[in-house]
Amino acid sequence: MTVSIVAQLVVSGALIGLVYALIAYGFQLTFATSKSINFGQGELVMVSAFFSLTLITLGLPYWLVVPCGLLFGAGLGLFVERAAVRLALQQKSEGWILLTIILGLFFFSVAENVWGRDDRPFPTPISQTAIQILGVDVTPVELSVAVGVFAIMGLIEVFKRQTLLGKAFEAVSADPDAGELMGISATNTVMLSYALSGIVAAVAGILVSPITTVGPTMASALILKAFSVAVVAGLESGFGVVIVGIFLGALESVASFTLGSGWREVPGLLLLILALAVRPTGIFGKAIIRKV
Amino acid sequence: MVRRFVPLLLSALALPTFAADTIKLAITGPFTGGSAPMGASMRDGARLAISEINNAGGLQVGASKMKIEVVERDDEAKNERGALIAQELASMSGLSGVIGSVNTGVVLAGDRHLQERGTAKIITPAAGSASMTQWVGKAPELSIFRFAAHDGIQAAMVVEEAINRKFTKVAIFHDATNYGVSGRDDLQREIKKQGDKLQVVATEKFNIGDKDMTAQLLRAKSGGAQAILIWAIGPELAAVANGKAKMGLSAPLIGGWTLSMSNFIDNAGKNGDGALMPQTFIEEPITPKAKAFIEAYHKAYGVNRIPSAVSAAQGYDAVYIFAAAVQQAGSADTHKIKGALEDLKEPVRGVIAAWKHPYSKWDNKEVETHEAFRREQCVMGMVQDGKVVFAHDEDKQRLASLAKAP
Numbered sequence: 126m127t128v129s130i131v132a133q134l135v136v137s138g139a140l141i142g143l144v145y146a147l148i149a150y151g152f153q154l155t156f157a158t159s160k161s162i163n164f165g166q167g168e169l170v171m172v173s174a175f176f177s178l179t180l181i182t183l184g185l186p187y188w189l190v191v192p193c194g195l196l197f198g199a200g201l202g203l204f205v206e207r208a209a210v211r212l213a214l215q216q217k218s219e220g221w222i223l224l225t226i227i228l229g230l231f232f233f234s235v236a237e238n239v240w241g242r243d244d245r246p247f248p249t250p251i252s253q254t255a256i257q258i259l260g261v262d263v264t265p266v267e268l269s270v271a272v273g274v275f276a277i278m279g280l281i282e283v284f285k286r287q288t289l290l291g292k293a294f295e296a297v298s299a300d301p302d303a304g305e306l307m308g309i310s311a312t313n314t315v316m317l318s319y320a321l322s323g324i325v326a327a328v329a330g331i332l333v334s335p336i337t338t339v340g341p342t343m344a345s346a347l348i349l350k351a352f353s354v355a356v357v358a359g360l361e362s363g364f365g366v367v368i369v370g371i372f373l374g375a376l377e378s379v380a381s382f383t384l385g386s387g388w389r390e391v392p393g394l395l396l397l398i399l400a401l402a403v404r405p406t407g408i409f410g411k412a413i414i415r416k417v
Numbered sequence: 418m419v420r421r422f423v424p425l426l427l428s429a430l431a432l433p434t435f436a437a438d439t440i441k442l443a444i445t446g447p448f449t450g451g452s453a454p455m456g457a458s459m460r461d462g463a464r465l466a467i468s469e470i471n472n473a474g475g476l477q478v479g480a481s482k483m484k485i486e487v488v489e490r491d492d493e494a495k496n497e498r499g500a501l502i503a504q505e506l507a508s509m510s511g512l513s514g515v516i517g518s519v520n521t522g523v524v525l526a527g528d529r530h531l532q533e534r535g536t537a538k539i540i541t542p543a544a545g546s547a548s549m550t551q552w553v554g555k556a557p558e559l560s561i562f563r564f565a566a567h568d569g570i571q572a573a574m575v576v577e578e579a580i581n582r583k584f585t586k587v588a589i590f591h592d593a594t595n596y597g598v599s600g601r602d603d604l605q606r607e608i609k610k611q612g613d614k615l616q617v618v619a620t621e622k623f624n625i626g627d628k629d630m631t632a633q634l635l636r637a638k639s640g641g642a643q644a645i646l647i648w649a650i651g652p653e654l655a656a657v658a659n660g661k662a663k664m665g666l667s668a669p670l671i672g673g674w675t676l677s678m679s680n681f682i683d684n685a686g687k688n689g690d691g692a693l694m695p696q697t698f699i700e701e702p703i704t705p706k707a708k709a710f711i712e713a714y715h716k717a718y719g720v721n722r723i724p725s726a727v728s729a730a731q732g733y734d735a736v737y738i739f740a741a742a743v744q745q746a747g748s749a750d751t752h753k754i755k756g757a758l759e760d761l762k763e764p765v766r767g768v769i770a771a772w773k774h775p776y777s778k779w780d781n782k783e784v785e786t787h788e789a790f791r792r793e794q795c796v797m798g799m800v801q802d803g804k805v806v807f808a809h810d811e812d813k814q815r816l817a818s819l820a821k822a823p
Contacts (some may be wrong), residue, residue, distance in 0.1 A: 130635055133664070137631035152483035242449040242493075244652045246684050253686075255663040262664050337628045338652060338684055346626050386622045389632070 129260045134382050135375040140267045142374020143274045148344075148351035149358065149366040150278055150326040157298040157359045158311075158318040158362045161210050161221045165229020166326055167348030169205070172232050173198045174325075174330030174339045178247055187250045193383035194327045201232075202323020208314050214315070237405045244343070266335045271330045276310050277278060280361055283323060294318065357400040359407020369408065419511035439486040440476060440749050442467070442739065443506050444732075445517035447766065449492035451625070451652050452496040454679045454724035455519045459542055460489065461718055462732030463516060465710075466740075476740055479747045483741070488512070496520065496526040498725070503527030507534040513749045516735050519728070521545025522595040528561050530691040535560045537742075537755040541735045544568050544674060545596045546603055549784040559779040559787060560755045564735045568648075568673065571695040572603035573611070575646055575671050577806075578693055578797055580614050584644045587638035588619040588668075590657060591647040597622075600648025600673055618642050623653055630660040638666050647672035653681035658692065669693060676762055677798055677805045689800045696798035697790065698730035698769050700805065703817045710768040710796045722804065736768030738775060741765045759786075770794050770819040794819060 148170065152162045163169070164369040175365070177194035182321040183195050209224035251269050285291040297304040305311055330344075335342050354373055358365035381389040400408060443458035444463050446456030467485045470476060475484040488509070492499040499518070506515055508529040515531060516539040516664040518524045524543050531538050532552075540548055543566040546741050549567065549629065552559050579587055589604055591597035601620065608615050618640025621633035635659070637645060647657065654676060661668070669691050670676060676694035685692075700723055702708030710733060714723055723729045742757040758776050796812035800807045807813050 127639075130639060133635060135633060137629060139490075200713050226656050243453055244451060244684065246686075252661070255665065264663055299812060338655075340652075342626060378629070382635055386633050386636075 138375035139380025146370025149355035168232035168343035169326035173327035198327025206319035244340035359410020362409035365409025459732035463728030466736035499523030588642035655684035
């Protein structure tokens with residue numbers, strides 16, 4: 126096993142790992158403000174990708190498709206919040222778990238009926254021809270995934286730290302009741318977090334589609350990995366999901382090469398079990414202290 | 418009230434069985450999902466044949482003319498759905514026969530229900546060897562027939578092609594389905610059978626839905642593979658072709674006939690060029706009948722390329738073989754049709770070939786008795802600019818002469 130082979134494996138795995146990280150980041154956004162997660166996040170990725178594909182086939186240029194896709198994702202996120210999460214949170218029930226799963230199934234059926242069950246190629250203006258960087262073959266499309274993931278996560282993090290709205294977001298994340306006393310509407314902040322989470326899902330969909338093709342089941346493999354990443358990293362740290370995502374992706378790729386392709390997923394699952402057994406809050410998570 | 422009503426209800430239920438002025442033929446397959454190009458093309462090819470027969474007035478059965486009535490079921494390539502559909506069809510009254518199935522797993526899950534009832538079924542285009550070998554030594558009588566070049570033939574052709582191209586080192590790639598695993602076994606068996614001239618440097622597996630094939634391809638590359646022998650379906654085949662291009666690996670893909678699926682060709686784009694696969698029909702008008710068939714298909718379904726030409730042609734010919742059996746049996750009874758299929762007196766002129774006695778009496782030890790295709794009906798196809806063409810020009814004349822033979 127030469128250095129160049131290892132480098133190729135790590136880079137290819139890490140790029141897919143970044144997509145896991147981006148989807149896991151979508152979980153984090155809503156968990157921060159509302160302690161709830163959209164279990165149908167994968168379907169948001171898929172529906173947004175289908176929507177963007179439709180725009181492309183209608184003849185819209187790519188640079189216009191991206192913002193439209195993101196807006197659509199934000200709308201879907203808001204819909205999930207209103208339909209599945211808000212009432213459950215108000216009543217302090219765990220109903221959002223079942224409701225978000227059901228909404229996911231609903232989106233899946235809608236996609237099957239509207240767009241069909243076939244996998245379709247997603248045209249992109251970015252080149253699919255490989256270039257060599259330091260002996261590693263990557264395609265510009267794969268690099269665009271990395272750039273896109275870092276760009277959207279960076280933007281959201283800057284937004285949270287630098288703008289007034291973002292500070293409100295952080296305040297509600299820290300303590301919703303205290304936030305309400307300071308005049309911040311917790312409901313609006315939760316809505317904002319779901320919209321952001323929807324945007325993140327749409328970005329993931331648009332970025333990954335040229336590689337995975339677009340079909341109703343395109344996100345089902347990704348979403349499981351994203352859950353693993355979120356659990357291992359903890360639901361608090363954006364930096365954590367990136368590190369864990371890259372690590373898990375690279376680990377899968379290396380395991381597949383060294384142990385054989387049938388063993389691809391095993392090390393990642395062992396890591397998941399280990400993480401849960403040793404640090405249930407995740408490697409980068411904070412222990413939640415409940416004062417009674 | 419009840420006493421008056423019950424007989425009425427019973428007679429209403431019984432009525433449809435008396436109205437047997439049609440031949441009921443079921444067509445099953447995946448019409449949606451990753452295997453849909455094969456399933457839908459098979460169905461559309463079969464529909465074309467059925468509408469030709471019906472437009473000509475139907476089939477001469479005994480004294481009367483009967484039209485063919487189609488029952489369609491989408492198994493979505495799911496084994497459990499296939500089993501449910503087979504159970505439903507096995508107990509359907511007045512059903513004369515079944516044509517279809519694309520996925521070997523679906524065949525394995527469902528066909529035993531049809532066999533139990535003795536319902537005649539022609540499997541097409543599922544090619545996995547296990548579909549027929551499962552009956553060896555188990556069934557004294559068999560109502561299941563196959564109309565597809567089975568993987569045994571295909572694997573032999575793939576290995577032969579690799580040897581003819583002077584390759585010595587190959588990698589075997591396959592997906593984790595019944596089809597992929599049995600294809601891998603066939604390839605390994607054939608390599609041994611053809612004198613161990615190929616050294617297998619890597620045997621790699623992937624799952625349905627996998628898109629990143631880097632690790633598998635690197636293993637093939639570092640082993641020095643000159644060709645990749647592959648058994649999988651469209652989307653994953655495309656992922657392998659795209660990964661191969663990314664890494665600058667020039668070893669060609671040689672594999673099962675699924676390399677001709679439109680969802681491989683479309684998703685792989687120019688990376689799919691040069692892929693080689695056994696075919697029973699290539700969308701080129703090499704005979705007048707093939708020309709008429711291709712034109713009729715394009716016109717009827719508004720396309721300029723058949724998604725899976727092999728499936729469409731096999732669906733078409735399978736209907737004509739079934740129709741010939743119905744006429745010979747002079748009955749809509751599936752058991753009599755099965756008997757006629759085992760001993761067809763008249764040759765059936767199809768679009769692939771003129772079928773002369775395609776099946777014979779089931780021999781418990783020899784699946785070939787219920788297999789229509791032999792090596793001679795198959796050719797090597799190659800993907801070129803988004804289409805499947807003949808890989809070897811001399812095959813054109815050979816196939817054309819088969820179609821003309823009496």
